[in-house]
Amino acid sequence: MSAKLVNISRLGALAGCLATLAACGGGGGGGPPPVTSVGFQTPPPQTLAVSDTAPITAVVEGGDSGVTWTATCGSANCGSFNPISTASGAPTTYTPPATVPSPAAVTITATSLNDSSKRATGLTTLTAATGPVLADGTYVIHLNGFDGNGAYYLAGAFTVKGGVISEGETDFTDPVVGSSDILQPASSSLAFAGSNIQAVLATADSNLGVGGVVTVRGTKLSATHVLISEFDPSATATGTIELQTDTAAPQGSYAFGLQGTDTNNGNPLVIGGILAFSGAALAPAGSVFDLNDGPTNSSLILRGEAFASGSLSAPDAFGRVIIDLVPSAISAIPEFKLAAYVVGPDTVYLIEDQADTLNANLAGVALGQGSNAGSFTLAGVAGTSYAHGSHGVDVDNGALTLAGGFALNADGTVGGRLAFVDGANHQGNAISGTWSIDSNGRVSLDDVHLPSTNLTLSFQLYLDGNGNGIVMGVDSFQTTEGLAYAQTGAQPTGGAMAVASQGVLGSGNPWSAVGPLTLAVGSFTGWTDYNNDGSPQPTVALSGSFNASNGTLQFTGLNAPDFTVSTGWGYYPIDANRLLAIEVDGQALGLLTLEAASQ
Numbered sequence: 001m002s003a004k005l006v007n008i009s010r011l012g013a014l015a016g017c018l019a020t021l022a023a024c025g026g027g028g029g030g031g032p033p034p035v036t037s038v039g040f041q042t043p044p045p046q047t048l049a050v051s052d053t054a055p056i057t058a059v060v061e062g063g064d065s066g067v068t069w070t071a072t073c074g075s076a077n078c079g080s081f082n083p084i085s086t087a088s089g090a091p092t093t094y095t096p097p098a099t100v101p102s103p104a105a106v107t108i109t110a111t112s113l114n115d116s117s118k119r120a121t122g123l124t125t126l127t128a129a130t131g132p133v134l135a136d137g138t139y140v141i142h143l144n145g146f147d148g149n150g151a152y153y154l155a156g157a158f159t160v161k162g163g164v165i166s167e168g169e170t171d172f173t174d175p176v177v178g179s180s181d182i183l184q185p186a187s188s189s190l191a192f193a194g195s196n197i198q199a200v201l202a203t204a205d206s207n208l209g210v211g212g213v214v215t216v217r218g219t220k221l222s223a224t225h226v227l228i229s230e231f232d233p234s235a236t237a238t239g240t241i242e243l244q245t246d247t248a249a250p251q252g253s254y255a256f257g258l259q260g261t262d263t264n265n266g267n268p269l270v271i272g273g274i275l276a277f278s279g280a281a282l283a284p285a286g287s288v289f290d291l292n293d294g295p296t297n298s299s300l301i302l303r304g305e306a307f308a309s310g311s312l313s314a315p316d317a318f319g320r321v322i323i324d325l326v327p328s329a330i331s332a333i334p335e336f337k338l339a340a341y342v343v344g345p346d347t348v349y350l351i352e353d354q355a356d357t358l359n360a361n362l363a364g365v366a367l368g369q370g371s372n373a374g375s376f377t378l379a380g381v382a383g384t385s386y387a388h389g390s391h392g393v394d395v396d397n398g399a400l401t402l403a404g405g406f407a408l409n410a411d412g413t414v415g416g417r418l419a420f421v422d423g424a425n426h427q428g429n430a431i432s433g434t435w436s437i438d439s440n441g442r443v444s445l446d447d448v449h450l451p452s453t454n455l456t457l458s459f460q461l462y463l464d465g466n467g468n469g470i471v472m473g474v475d476s477f478q479t480t481e482g483l484a485y486a487q488t489g490a491q492p493t494g495g496a497m498a499v500a501s502q503g504v505l506g507s508g509n510p511w512s513a514v515g516p517l518t519l520a521v522g523s524f525t526g527w528t529d530y531n532n533d534g535s536p537q538p539t540v541a542l543s544g545s546f547n548a549s550n551g552t553l554q555f556t557g558l559n560a561p562d563f564t565v566s567t568g569w570g571y572y573p574i575d576a577n578r579l580l581a582i583e584v585d586g587q588a589l590g591l592l593t594l595e596a597a598s599q
Contacts, residue, residue, distance in 0.1 A: 035115040036062030041089060044108040044122035050096040051129035051192035053539065055525065058110035058120055060088040065114035069094075072109070075101035082527065082539040085113065093527050095194040095539050100126045132163040133190040133197050135223055138244040138318060140341045141170075141201075142349040143216070143230055144259075144363060145237020145502060146510040148534075150175040151260050152235050153363030154214065155341050155351045157244060157318035158183055158201065165190060169318055170201060171339040171353045172208050175261050175361050178353030180339065181205045181212075193217055194539060195516055196529055197226065199241065209234045216241075217529040217538075219498035219516050222598045227500040229514035233534040236512040238502045245344035247319035249312055250277050250366065253286055253373035255441055255462035257470035258338075258350060259392070259481040260362035262293050268393045268479040269293050269360055272462055272472040274440045275310075275323075276373070282310025282325065286374070288442060290460045290472065291333060292479050295395040299476040303444075303460070305331040315342060322354065334358045345370065346466070364481070365470070369441060372465025376441045382410040385487045386461065387572040388471045389580045389591045392480030397423035399504045401589045402480055403582035405487060405572050406445060406461065406471075408435050414445055419570050419582045420453045426586045427452040428570065441465060482591075485580075491548065491573030494519050496597045499528065499542070501558060503583060503590030509533035511560055511588075515542060516597065522546055532560035553581055559588065 042057040058067045069081040069092050077097040086092050094108060104126045112118040143154040151174065158168030168183035187202035196217045203212045210232050216239075218228035224243035230236060257272040269292070276286030284307045293300040306328040313322040319342035327333040334357035338350045345368050352362040389403040404418035414433035421427075433448035443461035450457065458475040461484060469484035497519050502512035510533055517526025523545050530540045542557035544566070553569040568585035569592070577596035583589060 033063045035060055035065050035112045035118045038067060038110055038112050038118045038120045040110070040120050040122060042091065044094065044124045046123075047125045047127055048096060049127050049130045050098060050100055051195060052096070053194040053527065054094045054124070055091045056094055056108065056110075057089060057091045058086070060112055060118075063112070063114055065112050066090070067110040067112055070109045070111065071106050073101045073106040074103050077101070078106050080539070082541055091525070091541070093539050093541055094124075096126050098191055098193070100128055129192045133192060134160045134163075134241075136160050136162065139241050140244050140319070140343045140349060141199075141216070141228070141239065141241045142341070142363070143228070143235075143237040143239040145230060145235055145512060147174050147235035149177075151361055152237060153260065153351050153361075154208075154237070154239075155339065155349045155363065156183075156201070157320065157341055158188070159318075160190065163190065165199075165201070168201070169320065170203060170208070170214075171320075171351045173260075173351060173353040173361050173363065175263050177207045178361070179205055179207060180353065181208060187213065193529065195219070196514070198231070199228075217514060219500075219514050220597060221498055221595055227498050227514050227593070227595065229500065229502070229512040229529060229531060231529055231531055231536045233536070236502065236510040236531045236533060238500050238512045238514065242343050242347070244319055244342070247315050247317070247342055248345075249280075249315050249321050250275075250340070250342065250348055250368070252277065253369040253440065254348065254366040255369060255464050255470055256350065256364060256366040257462065257472055257481050258352070258362040258364035260352070260360060262360050264359055265293075267293050267296065269362065270392070270472050270479055270481040271362065272460055272470055272481065274442055274462060275325075275366060277312055280312050280314075282307060282312070284309060286440065288438075288440065289327065290474055292472065292474050294476055295393060295479045297395070297476065299479075301474055301476060302331055302333070303474055305333070319343075323350070336360065336362075338362075340366070346464070365483075367464040367466075367468050367470065369464050370466070372441070374439050376437055376439050376463065376465065378412070378437050379410075381437055381443070381463070382408055384408055385416055386469055386471070386484040387487050387574050387580050388469075388482055388484035389582060390471060390473070390480040390482030391591065392473060392478060394422050394478045395476065397425070399423065399589050400478055400480060401503065401582055401591055402473075402478075402482075403570070403572060403580055403591060404431070406435075406459075406484070408443070412436065414448060418448075418450060419584055420450055420455070421582060421584060421589055425453060426584050428584070429453055485574040485578070487573060488575040490576040492519060492576060492579060492594060492596060494521065497524070497526075497594050498597045499526070499592055499594050501528075501590055501592030503588055505532075505560060505588045507561075509560075513540070513558060515540075517542055519546060519594075528557065530558075530560065558590070
């Protein structure tokens with residue numbers, strides 16, 4: 001702006017002040033306009049179970065003011081609000097105390113920030129939690145994330161009787177330590193945390209969690225399946241709790257994938273392939289593995305390697321077996337042993353915390369192929385697109401996330417899109433490449449070109465034939481691994497959902513989050529129990545928009561440095577109940593899943 005225009009603007013402003021002196025601060029005026037009233041736009045519910053939460057909104061009339069929220073009752077703990085102060089018309093989330101106070105009535109008050117004499121009050125009667133936290137049965141738990149030593153993994157199982165944890169065991173590993181531990185039921189617990197659940201798993205192992213205790217919070221997808229995030233200062237991680245349906249040792253063929261650290265050289269390490277079991281032994285003729293120990297200019301990349309032998313222990317009472325794998329001598333890969341927790345014939349969680357000569361830090365999953373074993377063909381798989389999301393590392397910029405859809409065309413070419421995000425890039429790519437498949441379900445994707453990123457990558461995709469898979473990077477530029485799912489052409493359109501997400505902030509701090517949300521046309525609202533590098537923060541408000549036309553999400557509430565900052569995500573639908581998303585705004589690296597919740 002020129003000096004002449006500045007002067008004219010100042011003269012115009014002065015003339016306005018002379019015409020309306022009081023409005024420009026003359027005559028002793030100023031300060032905010034007076035508040036006339038405070039009222040509820042979304043009032044507190046008349047009744048609320050302590051296992052639920054409630055959104056509440058207040059509107060301030062006659063003044064530019066927000067409100068602060070309080071709850072009073074006859075007990076010391078009457079519940080909490082997140083956030084505790086809101087702008088006029090902005091929602092807060094009320095979380096009841098864990099138990100019903102006496103008396104059960106709670107007065108919820110919204111008080112004007114500018115005039116404390118103006119307020120709105122409502123009465124909510126709290127009721128007992130609706131049903132048990134988890135029904136009786138044995139549940140398998142697994143977590144993947146980071147602790148103070150690096151990549152961290154936990155797997156285990158616990159039994160619930162009469163609503164309490166009666167027994168169980170865990171295995172965990174990070175780059176420094178690993179162990180198998182028995183749970184201590186007297187110090188373990190299950191409880192509601194609003195509409196999330198909280199599970200406390202206590203052991204006598206001081207290397208695990210906080211003094212041997214791991215705390216997780218989770219959102220139920222159903223009575224038998226919970227998405228979880230670690231909620232203590234020891235680690236950030238996400239995973240699941242799933243009802244165990246069978247404890248029999250794995251039999252037949254399984255697609256498997258492992259990710260972690262080569263503790264001998266510090267490199268990221270991924271191993272994947274097909275494992276075939278017959279009785280108590282591995283069947284080498286039906287088994288194969290691939291390995292990527294990198295990424296460096298001297299990465300060790302092996303594709304299509306054989307096993308010499310292997311064995312399988314009898315399962316214990318929690319469905320835990322030990323899988324001992326001996327690669328062929330020509331591969332020069334040492335023997336490695338995995339503790340494995342059986343969920344059922346289709347799913348087994350794997351963790352390498354046993355003493356072995358590979359001496360790595362790995363965990364992952366095996367997916368049962370059942371009757372599909374050995375029957376995969378190009379014609380049978382062609383025309384399918386697999387949505388996938390992977391964490392890992394690249395050789396240029398460290399931490400890396402990949403997500404997209406691999407379209408497996410009938411002519412042996414690969415199409416689709418792939419988002420590539422590391423510390424310097426956040427780019428979408430229309431990809432091209434080639435693919436082939438072995439009869440055991442092992443798919444090789446080669447010359448996968450990312451034009452925006454100017455890279456050509458290679459992947460292995462291991463299929464179970466039931467719409468699930470595991471994808472792994474097998475080139476010297478990137479070492480990645482994650483899950484993949486056959487896309488049906490449908491996508492979620494609304495209703496109760498659960499979100500689970502984890503990643504790395506721009507500062508390098510890892511984070512994880514889990515919570516419920518409600519998806520409506522074009523928008524969603526909810527909250528998460530968020531863990532920012534070992535700093536747990538409960539019921540962080542979550543809101544945003546959902547654009548089905550271009551496959552994008554906008555989230556407010558997933559950026560720990562400032563939860564009011566919006567983050568941008570690209571998503572890939574799996575079916576009408578699930579989608580995968582990747583953060584693409586350059587603020588952080590993150591992957592998330594949204595899944596429909598039936599309760």
